[in-house]
Amino acid sequence: KDNPSQPLWRYVKKLGKGLGGGGNVIFSCKFCDMTFTGSYTRCKTHFLHISGIGIRPCPKVTKKEIKIFKKEQNAAETKKSSAKSSVFVRLYAIEECEDGSKKRKTLAQAFNNMGRAEMDRRIK
Numbered sequence: 001k002d003n004p005s006q007p008l009w010r011y012v013k014k015l016g017k018g019l020g021g022g023g024n025v026i027f028s029c030k031f032c033d034m035t036f037t038g039s040y041t042r043c044k045t046h047f048l049h050i051s052g053i054g055i056r057p058c059p060k061v062t063k064k065e066i067k068i069f070k071k072e073q074n075a076a077e078t079k080k081s082s083a084k085s086s087v088f089v090r091l092y093a094i095e096e097c098e099d100g101s102k103k104r105k106t107l108a109q110a111f112n113n114m115g116r117a118e119m120d121r122r123i124k
Helices: 007-011 040-048 063-083 107-111 113-123
Strands: 012-017 025-029 035-038 093-096 102-105
Touching: 007 012, 007 040, 007 063, 025 040, 035 040, 040 063
Parallel strands: none
Antiparallel strands: 012 025, 025 035, 093 102
């Protein structure tokens, strides 16, 4: 089953699990028929002609196709990052004053760390 966040896998033929565990697979490029072992990073590097990853760029892929692959990859990365849920955690507490106004407290004030330490000392 293909992972939608890794669209460039569809341009290779997966031949089996690679050595070394993890996400390594043995794959063959559908354009140039070269065989490689590695993860999606190496697959992406092969098609997008990224240097410094230790895999040859595909000699059969045209500049036009590289642009298409980049669009596919960017769309997948954008979709993946927007799918992650974000949780908002307030880093302060609100204290209501005598006059009805509200005042922010720091975490140390909110948890009264000195008072807690004193209570812990007395309990032990």
